[in-house]
Amino acid sequence: MNDTPIGILLGLLVFLIICSGFFSSSETGMMSLNRYRLSHRAKNKDRAALRVSRLLERPDRLIGVILIGNNFVNILASSIATIIAIRLYGDAGIAIATALLTFVILIFAEVTPKTLAALNPERVAYPSSLILEPLLKLMYPLVLMVNGITNGLLKLMGVNQNDSSNDQLTPEELRTVVLEAGAMIPRRHKTMLLSILDLESMTVNDIMIPRHEVQGIDLNDPIESILEQVQNCRHTRLVLYKGDINNVLGILHMRNAARFVARANPTKENLLAEAREPYFIPETTPLQTQLLHFQKLKRRIGIVVDEYGDVMGIVTLEDILEEIVGDFTSPMNGQNDEIKPDAGGNFVVDGTASIRDINKSLDWALPVDGPKTLNGLIIEQLESIPEAHVCLKIGPYRLETIEISGNLVQKVRCWAQD
Structure with missing residues (x-):
């Protein structure tokens, strides 16, 4: 060398x-x-x-x-x-x-x-x-x-070489991956992926149609009134109950209702025979679990009940799918009927509107871990039912009651402060 x-x-x-x-x-x-x-x-x-x-x-x-x-x-x-x-x-x-x-x-x-x-x-x-x-x-x-x-x-030194770290991602880590994917994932697909991850933290109580909005047929009504309701129904399925919605007897599909209407002398027994037995869902069921149950049982609608067995509302397969992909249909006037802009640049919102729908429509962040409706949120903040019009602030949002009926806030003017 x-x-x-x-x-x-x-x-x-x-x-x-x-x-x-x-x-x-x-x-x-x-x-x-x-x-x-x-x-x-x-x-x-x-x-x-x-x-x-x-x-x-x-x-x-x-x-x-x-x-x-x-x-x-x-x-x-x-x-x-x-x-x-x-x-x-x-x-x-x-x-x-x-x-x-x-x-x-x-x-x-x-x-x-x-x-x-x-x-x-x-x-x-x-x-x-x-x-x-x-x-x-x-x-x-x-x-x-x-x-x-x-x-x-x-x-x-007490180190096991086989105990390697787990490369599997947690839901929150996967959420971070999706958010940081940038232009590699289209925005629409990114929204759907994040919505799927949200299913695990949401329950049927978050998206159900409340009982006072459920359209059904009371079998105590005259047969003529029942026939008129069936013929004019705009929904695919109707709840059949007797006396009170807590006494649900079946779910009627309009396809089967056509056979009932076509009978010469239809009876309530004929109507009940065309219905399918009701499917009850606990209100705390996670959406992800309920989606799998709908798939397994070949169901598309369920009756949501609380711990005492009282009916809280209904939830459908379409409701869960809309949480993932967005609304399938739009209102006939092209706007959300529960949320309307006013001349001053604010919004007039129905008290029964879902807080989740308000947040999605207006891109707001009202709290969703408590009451499900705007009326419930206002009552919770005030700790009483307002007897006169009030204005309150929740975070950066201002809420002003403009119509109260009984124990329900009917209309609220809302706006976000800069």
Whole structure:
């Protein structure tokens, strides 16, 4: 080595520094890869992704071969640099070689290649795997020995090498991934994905049609009145009850109601025979669970009941699907009938309007963890039923009652303050 020309030694030194940069960048690139994108490409039979996936199946072996190679070239580079420096500067060359080589390796073999790999992991990791995979096979006995010693030391320290961290995402982490996806996911699709995640935290009580808005047929009514209701019904299904809606007897589909109307002398018994038995749902059932129940039982409508068995309202399959994809239909006038703008730029809202609907229509953030309607929210804030018109503030929103009837706030003027 002492007789080797300095030019050749310098060329070998440069080559070793390049190799050191390769090992440093490949380590960072491999560890910085997006595992979900890698898994997707591997499922699509992408050769580079399959090759990288094989290497990452045993990260200890991958890191082993990278560090063995990196340390080998760095130590060899240090020896060659020392020889060159001694031949040029004598004994003082040792200190010079140490200082210069440390600076060169730090800049050209560590910081620069690792930064490049961290910013573009796929552009570094995939090409690097072409060299790392055969290198791992070539150095397998040495890598196996190093890993065996390392794993033994880890066991002595109480670390189990098999207890790797779980790569599965929690719902909140998945929500963050969706929100940060940017233009990669269309806004419409992003909204749907977030709505699906919200199903787990919502119950049927959040979206049900309250009992006072449920349209049904009282079997105590005269048969003529029942026939008129069936013929003029605008809904696909009707609730059949007797005397009180808490006494639900069945759910009538309009397709079956046509046979009832076509009879020569229809009776209430005929109507009840065409109905399907009611399906009751506890009000605390999560929407995600209820969606699966609808699918399993082949149902499209359920009667929501409280813990005492009293009917609270109804919920349909369409109601749950609209929480995911948005409204299927629009009101005939093209606007939400419960929320109307006034001449002053504010909004006149029905007291029975759902707070969730208000938030979605106006892009507001009224609290939804308590009462479900605007009337209930106002009463909760006031802690009493208002006897005269009042104005209150909830966060950045102003609510002014403009119509009160009995124990119900009928109309409210709302606006958001800047």
